[in-house]
Amino acid sequence: MPVRDTPLPTVLEPGGRTIGAEERAAVLRVLDSGVLCSTFGGEGRALEEEMAQLYGRQAAVACSSGTAALHLAVAAARIGPGDEVITTPISDFGTVGPVLAQGGRVVFADVRAEDGNLDPEAVEAAITPRTRAVIAVHLFGGAADTARLRQICDAHGLLLIEDCAQAWLGEDGDGRLLGTTGDIACFSLQQYKHITAGDGGLAITDDPELARRMRLFADKGWDRTEGRIHREPGLNYRITELAAAVARAQLGKVAEVVRVRRERAEQLAAALADLDGVTLPPRPDGHAWWLFPLLVDDNARWAKGLAAEGVPAMPGYLERPLYANPVFSGYPDGLCPQAERLIDRTLLVLPWNEAYTPDDVADIAEAIRRVHAA
Numbered sequence: 001m002p003v004r005d006t007p008l009p010t011v012l013e014p015g016g017r018t019i020g021a022e023e024r025a026a027v028l029r030v031l032d033s034g035v036l037c038s039t040f041g042g043e044g045r046a047l048e049e050e051m052a053q054l055y056g057r058q059a060a061v062a063c064s065s066g067t068a069a070l071h072l073a074v075a076a077a078r079i080g081p082g083d084e085v086i087t088t089p090i091s092d093f094g095t096v097g098p099v100l101a102q103g104g105r106v107v108f109a110d111v112r113a114e115d116g117n118l119d120p121e122a123v124e125a126a127i128t129p130r131t132r133a134v135i136a137v138h139l140f141g142g143a144a145d146t147a148r149l150r151q152i153c154d155a156h157g158l159l160l161i162e163d164c165a166q167a168w169l170g171e172d173g174d175g176r177l178l179g180t181t182g183d184i185a186c187f188s189l190q191q192y193k194h195i196t197a198g199d200g201g202l203a204i205t206d207d208p209e210l211a212r213r214m215r216l217f218a219d220k221g222w223d224r225t226e227g228r229i230h231r232e233p234g235l236n237y238r239i240t241e242l243a244a245a246v247a248r249a250q251l252g253k254v255a256e257v258v259r260v261r262r263e264r265a266e267q268l269a270a271a272l273a274d275l276d277g278v279t280l281p282p283r284p285d286g287h288a289w290w291l292f293p294l295l296v297d298d299n300a301r302w303a304k305g306l307a308a309e310g311v312p313a314m315p316g317y318l319e320r321p322l323y324a325n326p327v328f329s330g331y332p333d334g335l336c337p338q339a340e341r342l343i344d345r346t347l348l349v350l351p352w353n354e355a356y357t358p359d360d361v362a363d364i365a366e367a368i369r370r371v372h373a374a
């Protein structure tokens, strides 16, 4: 008998999302207003103000996806042909797609074996005269070493962009909110994230000039206070009023979502603390627990064993490091050995959800214990 005979709640069903009366009212409010485009309504602007307030930043720019938010950041950083941006090979493609779209070159630095986040020493070693920016991803909601990356970027005159798509309300070891150390931080509201509007994105910054450039890039380079004049390139990355209104309701719930995820993660960590050969995240305090990552000896075997117990798990998170995708060429196998080992061998990620009950977590722990014993 498997430990679980009923599936755990997932982000693809109502029970695994926090969508309720507030979001329903938000959608109807927008529909009834007749204004669905954020250029002419108040929801997009209100979302930006609420996001800036939540993070204590000067400005937030709302847009159509996390990838769009990263594109706003990279465009505002004036990344162009020949410019190099250093980032991690373990992330969503949305981290690197915008660099390619701007004609820039993605330089992959290796990660720390312990948590899959960028290794600051590898970042420093990858800097060349063409380097313009570093994009740090807080993988699964665990903090990248942004304090050290900030020092490195400052010493070399580079922009630091934080990709917080997986790290809503995560904190670093000093209790500082992830997304408040970089020049710009980017967030996603895609279906799988802590909170969702289906799709949507936000970029935050304290720099008014970066905010201005991001706003323009999201709206065809069109400064609407000036007439119909386009002084710089831009696309249409605007969020819709419908998505913005849903996002505002979701933003009001994100603190509770993260709080419960932390409580459940603490329970699982405590239940697994004595297991040899299963390594828990090294810095659980402040972790946002988008997913629950573990390090094991053979992630494929573990994923199979857990599936047989009715507990889903993803070996490696990705099938391959970003640079091993056909869209890239000229990046050899073995470029980032720690990242490759995590993906091929040691990293196992469990879906995580604020709808998990303590009993659900106890089942997950029991399934892990059984696979461990086998």
Ligand SMILES: *Cc1c(COP(=O)(O)O)cnc(C)c1O
Residues within 6 Å of the ligand: 065, 066, 067, 068, 091, 092, 093, 094, 095, 137, 163, 165, 166, 188, 189, 190, 199, 200, 201
């Ligand atoms: C989801 C994600 C993105 C892209 O966000 P979308 O809203 O899907 O475009 C970028 N970076 C990371 C780390 C992500 O997890």
